[in-house]
Each structure stands twice: as C-alpha cells, then as structure tokens.
Amino acid sequence: MKIVIIGAGIGGLLTALSLHDAGLTDIEVYERSAEIRGLGVGINLLPHAVRELTELGVVDDIAALGVEPSALAYFNRHGQSIWEEPRGLAAGYAWPQLSVHRGRLQLTLRDLVERRIGDVIRTGHRVVSVEDRADSSTAHFETARGPVSVDADVVIAADGIHSAVRAERYPDEGAPPWSGLTLWRGVATAEPFLDGRTMVMVGDGEQKFVAYPLGPVGPDGRMPINFIAERRGAGSGEVDWNHPIDPQPIVDLFREWSFDWIDIPALIASADEILEYPMVDRDALPGWTFGRTTLVGDAAHAMYPNGSNGGSQATLDARTLAFHLATAASPEAGLRAYEADRRPATAALLEQTRQAGPEKVMVLAAERAPEGFAHIHDVIGPDELEEVATAYKRAAGFHPTSLNDRASLSVVR
CATH class of the missing domain: 3.50.50.60 (FAD/NAD(P)-binding domain)
Incomplete structure (x- = not known):
C-alpha cells in the first residue's frame, strides 16, 4: 500500500x-x-x-x-x-x-x-x-x-x-474563527519558580499567563522557561504564525503580576523573542x-x-x-x-x-471572587475543583x- x-x-x-x-x-x-x-x-x-x-x-x-x-x-x-x-x-x-x-x-x-x-x-x-x-x-x-x-x-x-x-x-x-484572545509566546532563561518542575497557569478568562520549564537548571542556577501570555481584545485576530513583536507592550499588560514566587513582567522582558498568535480553532x-x-x-x-x-x-x-x-x-x-x-x-x-x-477553575474563581479570597474552598468546593479536572x-x-x-x-x- x-x-x-x-x-x-x-x-x-x-x-x-x-x-x-x-x-x-x-x-x-x-x-x-x-x-x-x-x-x-x-x-x-x-x-x-x-x-x-x-x-x-x-x-x-x-x-x-x-x-x-x-x-x-x-x-x-x-x-x-x-x-x-x-x-x-x-x-x-x-x-x-x-x-x-x-x-x-x-x-x-x-x-x-x-x-x-x-x-x-x-x-x-x-x-x-x-x-x-x-x-x-x-x-x-x-x-x-x-x-x-x-x-x-x-x-x-x-x-x-x-x-x-x-x-x-x-x-x-x-x-479560522478568532476567539478574541491573543497569545504571546516566548522562552526565557531565568531562575526556577516553585519546585522548578511545576507548570503554572495564572489569571482568568480575560487575561492569563502560563509558564513551565523546558530544561534542567544550568550551572548558573537558571533554566529555560516557556511562557504564554494571553489577553482578550488585544491584537487583530489575523493568523500570522511566528510573528515577532516588541515585548514592552506585553510587559506593560502584566506590570502588576509580580508575586513572591514568580516575577511575570521580568520573565516576559527577558525573553530572547516574543511571537504573537491569535487564539483560533x-x-x-x-x-x-x-x-x-x-x-x-x-x-x-x-x-x-x-x-x-x-x-x-x-x-x-x-x-x-x-x-x-x-x-x-x-x-x-x-x-x-x-x-x-x-x-x-x-x-x-x-x-x-x-x-x-x-482552566475553567480560573474562570470560576474570577467570577465568584474577583478581588481574591481567603481560601479557595470558600469560593469553589474541593469536589467541584476535582470534577472540572476529571x-x-x-x-x-x-x-x-x-x-x-x-x-x-x-x-x-
């Protein structure tokens, strides 16, 4: 054949x-x-x-x-x-x-x-x-x-x-129909976050940041980290894969997203290159x-x-x-x-x-507690969280x- x-x-x-x-x-x-x-x-x-x-x-x-x-x-x-x-x-x-x-x-x-x-x-x-x-x-x-x-x-x-x-x-x-969301993808060499092997998703249905390591920690204590920054309403929706852009506007979109366990704007700013993709299917x-x-x-x-x-x-x-x-x-x-x-x-x-x-758990958390929460189970019960994943x-x-x-x-x- x-x-x-x-x-x-x-x-x-x-x-x-x-x-x-x-x-x-x-x-x-x-x-x-x-x-x-x-x-x-x-x-x-x-x-x-x-x-x-x-x-x-x-x-x-x-x-x-x-x-x-x-x-x-x-x-x-x-x-x-x-x-x-x-x-x-x-x-x-x-x-x-x-x-x-x-x-x-x-x-x-x-x-x-x-x-x-x-x-x-x-x-x-x-x-x-x-x-x-x-x-x-x-x-x-x-x-x-x-x-x-x-x-x-x-x-x-x-x-x-x-x-x-x-x-x-x-x-x-x-x-391909555009969802209204635009993704910016990049790889940065930076210090590990959390245990150095965790994939994280931060945000909600309007704005989100995803990061995960692509390699081990090097002699300098840093590692390659893949990230995806996402925002609704930004970009044009035109499909132009692998289109490099200036990182500064994306850094500005995430300016307030610096936490004690990860510095998102710094990670975006340190990428060798940032590529823009509309989210389409x-x-x-x-x-x-x-x-x-x-x-x-x-x-x-x-x-x-x-x-x-x-x-x-x-x-x-x-x-x-x-x-x-x-x-x-x-x-x-x-x-x-x-x-x-x-x-x-x-x-x-x-x-x-x-x-x-x-990622529906992020949407639910934002809808029910937009300003944050004392404990997630006050907002979404453990059984509901488990069922979304399952x-x-x-x-x-x-x-x-x-x-x-x-x-x-x-x-x-």
Missing part, C-alpha cells in the same frame, strides 16, 4: 513513523517548506501521547529534549492558589508528561523518519489539490521545478490549521475522509490550547490511523474505522476547550484508569 502524507509537522512525521511501525513501509512525506527548520516554542505531551511514543519506541529520543513536569498549578490574577494536581507518574499514570521545545521535537521526529524509513521527505512541495478515485488518490503539488502529481493508495493530509486539502473539501469554511467537521484521502491533526480538528492537548491529539490520530490501516480488510475500511474512533472524540474535546477546558481528562482520553487499562494501538506482526 503506497501512502502519501502531506505535511512534515509533528502530526505528519508521527503518522509516518506510526505507519512504518505497523508494517506499512511504502511512505512518502511532502512538505511545503523548502527546509524543516524546527520553529516554535514549548509544547506539552500528555501521558496518553507519551504512552504512544513509548510503544512506538521513540520516547527516549523525545524525553531527552525536555523535562517531566511534577505538578500543574492554577492561580488567580492576584497570585493566590486555586488548584494544584500532580502530573504524569506522580498522578498514577504509567507514563509521564513531557514538556519539550516544539522545534526540537519536529527536528528529532524528522531524524527518526530518515533513520527508520529512509529518504522519504520531499520538501518544497505545496499541495494544490487531491483527486479522489474509488481505489486511489492523486496529490497534485506545485514545486520550484513545476507541477508534480503523485499517485497513492491513501493520501493523508497533515497540513495544519490552514489545510489546503480540507479547504478543497469545505470551500465555504473560510478563515476550527469548527468540528461532518467528515474527515473522502475516498482514499483523510485528515489528521490540526487539519482535522484544530482547537484552542486550553489543556495543552493539540500535539497529544495529533499523536493519537497518527497511531489510531496506522493501527486501522494495518489491520482492516481494506484501506476504505481502515479509514472508516479511524474516523469513527477519532472524529467524535475530538469533536467533544473541541467543545471542552471552547469552555476553557481544565471531566477534562475523560474527554481528552487521559483519565489515569482508562488510559492505563486501554488496549494497545501497536500492531502485532
């Missing part, structure tokens, strides 16, 4: 590795960019993704890139603690959570594809259309040398939130599969980063698709089974992220019990 993957981002590369591991070895990956440069900032891989990376045999390569967070802690805009929970192994999972640099992760996955599969990544190929037939598909590309057409038994579109393949099937969808689709063509990752279900789940969901897509293509009676049956597993699950998760996901884990597929007990997606050969 010849398989063409469109897009060499995290989702596309993991799909290639998953297909190869399942015994489907006739694979080619077509990437629009002239080279894979490994752009971006931090990304979290939650235990359900790390389980798949472990079974795929690549977790050691990826774990070497970052750190395992010990806890996730939520605070209000006054720096008061709302909720804290252990993460990864400390939370009862059989697999850890990993915080890594997205660009380094992409380059590592590229190297793994080249090492395991061979010279199968074709850069400088911009997809313009995919022609579906009953028993095959043809992907048409533009290149510097002119048009190129590639026939395949299956075409997998992993071409991101601006997917050309998705747009061809849903031409009236338009641009895509509506759930009625279908991902068209003949022998299907969608994975952000092309299928781009969602808000609430809950830090985008990369993890792309990982689940890749492994689920590979499992079904390798075990179904036909490619069509495999694609149907993949979509039946993943489309309803991601649609439900999309709705959770639009309701703030696990409901999101169930929707995202990483409740500890269900994840630890779920059958493997590895194909026994």
Whole structure:
C-alpha cells in the first residue's frame, strides 16, 4: 500500500513513523517548506501521547529534549492558589508528561523518519489539490521545478490549521474563527519558580499567563522557561504564525503580576523573542475522509490550547490511523474505522476547550471572587475543583484508569 502524507509537522512525521511501525513501509512525506527548520516554542505531551511514543519506541529520543513536569498549578490574577494536581507518574499514570521545545521535537521526529524509513521527505512541495478515485488518490503539488502529481493508495493530509486539502473539501469554511484572545509566546532563561518542575497557569478568562520549564537548571542556577501570555481584545485576530513583536507592550499588560514566587513582567522582558498568535480553532467537521484521502491533526480538528492537548491529539490520530490501516480488510475500511474512533472524540474535546477546558477553575474563581479570597474552598468546593479536572481528562482520553487499562494501538506482526 503506497501512502502519501502531506505535511512534515509533528502530526505528519508521527503518522509516518506510526505507519512504518505497523508494517506499512511504502511512505512518502511532502512538505511545503523548502527546509524543516524546527520553529516554535514549548509544547506539552500528555501521558496518553507519551504512552504512544513509548510503544512506538521513540520516547527516549523525545524525553531527552525536555523535562517531566511534577505538578500543574492554577492561580488567580492576584497570585493566590486555586488548584494544584500532580502530573504524569506522580498522578498514577504509567507514563509521564513531557514538556519539550516544539522545534526540537519536529527536528528529532524528522531524524527518526530518515533513520527508520529512509529518504522519504520531499520538501518544497505545496499541495494544490487531491483527486479522489474509488481505489486511489492523486496529490497534485506545485514545486520550484513545476507541477508534480503523485499517485497513492491513501493520501493523508497533515497540513495544519490552514489545510489546503480540507479547504478543497469545505470551500465555504473560510478563515479560522478568532476567539478574541491573543497569545504571546516566548522562552526565557531565568531562575526556577516553585519546585522548578511545576507548570503554572495564572489569571482568568480575560487575561492569563502560563509558564513551565523546558530544561534542567544550568550551572548558573537558571533554566529555560516557556511562557504564554494571553489577553482578550488585544491584537487583530489575523493568523500570522511566528510573528515577532516588541515585548514592552506585553510587559506593560502584566506590570502588576509580580508575586513572591514568580516575577511575570521580568520573565516576559527577558525573553530572547516574543511571537504573537491569535487564539483560533476550527469548527468540528461532518467528515474527515473522502475516498482514499483523510485528515489528521490540526487539519482535522484544530482547537484552542486550553489543556495543552493539540500535539497529544495529533499523536493519537497518527497511531489510531496506522493501527486501522494495518489491520482492516481494506484501506476504505481502515479509514472508516479511524474516523469513527477519532472524529467524535475530538469533536467533544473541541467543545471542552471552547469552555476553557481544565482552566475553567480560573474562570470560576474570577467570577465568584474577583478581588481574591481567603481560601479557595470558600469560593469553589474541593469536589467541584476535582470534577472540572476529571471531566477534562475523560474527554481528552487521559483519565489515569482508562488510559492505563486501554488496549494497545501497536500492531502485532
């Protein structure tokens, strides 16, 4: 079975590795960019993704890139603690959570594809259309040398939130809708906060700050810290990924957010570079599969980063698709089974992220006690806090019990 993957981002590369591991070895990956440069900032891989990376045999390569967070802690805009929970192994999972640099992760996955599969990544190929037939598909590309057409038994579109393949099937969808929030992302080298391994979220539904370490403490006592600053009503909503900006206006927005355990304006000011992103997503689709063509990752279900789940969901897509293509009676049956597993699950998760996901506790705290509180349980009871966290884990597929007990997606050969 010849398989063409469109897009060499995290989702596309993991799909290639998953297909190869399942015994489907006739694979080619077509990437629009002239080279894979490994752009971006931090990304979290939650235990359900790390389980798949472990079974795929690549977790050691990826774990070497970052750190395992010990806890996730939520605070209000006054720096008061709302909720804290252990993460990864400390939370009862059989697999850890990993915080890594997205660009380094992409380059590592590229190297793994080249090492395991061979010279199968074709850069400088911009997809313009995919022609579906009953028993095959043809992907048409533009290149510097002119048009190129590639026939395949299956075409997998992993071409991101601006997917050309998705747009061809849903031409009236338009641009990704803006939530009204703008994100500013950066990496700073600074002294550790709290225990040096905790991921923190500070603020509410109008303004928020997220930070987590990306590496160990160095000889100078400092460590790389990924951060995301977020504000409603700022920015234009135009999607211009990796757009660098002057940090001073963002520092000013968070001027009062300096606490005894973290100095947020100083952290923002010390970043090497700050990139601006509008918070956008895509509506759930009625279908991902068209003949022998299907969608994975952000092309299928781009969602808000609430809950830090985008990369993890792309990982689940890749492994689920590979499992079904390798075990179904036909490619069509495999694609149907993949979509039946993943489309309803991601649609439900999309709705959770639009309701703030696990970060709902910050919204509730701000609504009920905008000026702060003596103790969080005067505002939100422990059972309600626990239920917010648990409901999101169930929707995202990483409740500890269900994840630890779920059958493997590895194909026994």
